[in-house]
Amino acid sequence: MFSNITEIDELVNRHVLYRQNCLNLIASENCSSLAVRNHLTSDFGNRYGCYSTADPANREYRGNKYIHEFEMKTQDLVKDVFGAAYADLRPIGGHIAGVASVLGLLSPHDLVLEIHLRDWGHGLVTLMREASHLQESIRLEFIPFDEDRAVDLPGLLRMIHDLKPRMIIFGGSGMLWPEPIAEIKEIASREGIILVHDSSHVNGLIAGGVFPNPLQQGVDVMIGSTHKSFPGPQGGFILTNDGEIYKKIGNTLGASLVTSHHLQRLPALAVAMLEMKAFGKEYGTQVIKNSQALGRYMEEDGFRVIGSARGYSQTHLILVDVSEFGSGLEISKQLEKANILCSDDFGQLDRELRIGTAEVTRNGMREGDMKFIADCFRRIIIEKEEPGQVAEDIRGFTEHYRDCLYALK
Template identity: 30%
Template sequence: MGERVLGLTDVLRSLTDNERAAGQTLSMVPSEAAMSGIAKLPLLLDAYHRYFFNEGGDPDRWHFRGGQDLSKLETDLAVPLLAELGQAEWVSLRPLSGLNTMTLVLASLGGPPGSDVMTLSPDVGGHYATERLATRLGLRVHQLGGPDPHGLDLDRAYEQVAAVRPPLVYVDQSHCLFPLDVRSLVETVRRASPATRVHVDTSQWLGLVLGGVFDNPLDCGADSYGGSTHKTFPGPQKGVFLTRDPQVAKQIEETQEYLISSHHFAATISLGIALLEFRQFGAEYARAVVDNTHRFGALLAERGITVIAQDRGFSAGHQLWLDTDADSIAPQVASDRLFQAGIRINFMAGLPGVTGQAVRIGLNEPTYRGLAEPELVELADVFVAGVRATERPENLAARVAQLPRRAWRRGPTDSESALARQALALCAASLAYPASE
């Protein structure tokens, strides 16, 4: 009580300072991604305030007309692009996040309350929220495990699925350096219980799947996949669902009508723009993410940092896990030092196979911002100096600010640039406070 509430000037100053800092720092948080300025535009314009519920374009169903003039940016841009890149017959853009997608899938495909579902144990990377969420929906959860943090015991999985015959196996691999063998898991589930559906949560891997570097779960026999759109995919914070099965599509469509109301129309348009850009550069970007991750793991190991899973090549995707405790530096201390040096990272407990806390980093956003050789070498030097505090943090931060060179997207044409400037002028006009004539 009695504390001063921040005023508008304080808010604007904080946002301005953060934006300026963001341009000078490097995020290596694996569950975050940057996206292009043009993809951000819908979040600043009138579309942000509007509903869109008439996907079929029925002239008698325009009960909310604010999104009518922009409807094709969902129906003729975002939806077909996601279906094309995701190699799916039916997609949903309604989920608001990866966790919201999880809720939709469990509620749609997990069966009525009292049904059994199978998920992954946290010991093999299962998401921390899946069991609690499924339990709240009245489902009984059984967990699949494995002999190590990066694989499943398929023989044991066969026994579990055959004994329970659940409506759904939800593959919720969240903390992960290596993707599970989805094809073998699906084959195991089909032998044990042919009617059981398999959904793969690709929140961490979506950009690598859409970019063609990782196998599409549908090609591996899964009934559906989906997840968040802001990790390895450089898009807005949202969620998606994809399938080739018309019955699965029908169940999801029926459930989402009462589970999700506003699906954040502007973010859907933003996703459509991000997909349009990704169509141009996605395959090259996805390969660069994987190559950069493996290369950066080797660079850190060469400089004496303990990188987990070195014997397996560090990582197959975008993440690296560092055991800085083994290097006599507490993970939080390492994080604090790197923050002062202009590098943002995770430190956390609960990583499979790791006792205590560890540092978790991702090469997805640095790759999107254009880092390759020799920038990775410079970044490794700065990173290690920051962790070990062998150089002044302000000097390291100045070096970090020079690293990004470009963004992974098709450059706009002259006409597109002119239209983008017009849109930005509209944004600037809308920022007047209060709104001017």
């Protein structure tokens, strides 16, 4: 238990120092610039923004005229960056945005196709169905994938023909390649299938114009979070070009799922959006180059990298099958002892590591630096070197990469 502010500050500072000496390769994290962090502290954090979807100006709480102006301008900025007609920034995370989309657009017993957790899906409907009444009211099947962890388009088309789903949710936490949205848009429109894209992991790349924009490809709804490849504060959003869909999801979101939507994040989000407008293409291009270089170096060091025949990755991450060396979970724990932070596959197949390049790219690392990172994995996983020496080498390496690039000052 804390007894004074000094103790609080000391523990926070220990965390900061520790993370400075780590290689953060967690694909669902990123570093925010000083400009973004400085805009997380304001009087907004003590206010309520509860309002209806159709008329955000009609708020339940008084005294928000400037907050309303700020939120509308931030919505316009988000719509501009992502090419959307409508934006709802009330979700406090990508998962809440997804829950609102599913509940707002489906009827009882509709069938949803989503990505299985074993294929690094977010498990949106899977987790929703852990509530017994939702298990009874939402049917679920899974999108097929090939050995390169790309969507199996012929298999998906067969599922659409045979099962007649009401909704398909693309996007996952281990996304290596763009999904075949354009290829199924015509049949989806003809059959009345709602297309949703969970862009939580790739929306920083979408904002930079280096990954296909799902809205431009024809999805009905784009949902996501703002703190993965997109380097903003934690939060979520819902984007669409359909006014009726916007209202249905929004009226489900608030006030049943979200009332106060953490207004303090909006100034920081606006700054991050401006950073992506200014530097997004340069940043996103380097992220993908780093992913591909890391995949190549990992393969040279003796690892089986998923999708190597296709160039390893077109996103901010690579997937590595480490099953010949042991359990993915245990290996990730051993890597952590060496100050290497990455994700195992959350207990699904217990054989893969997900390694992200977004944060190290913002720290200033480029393709050549990926060789050092790959060698650190080799030293721990293959050569079974003691983690302490590797951690010490990483500490010396990261001293040169503590900036936050692609940022406004």
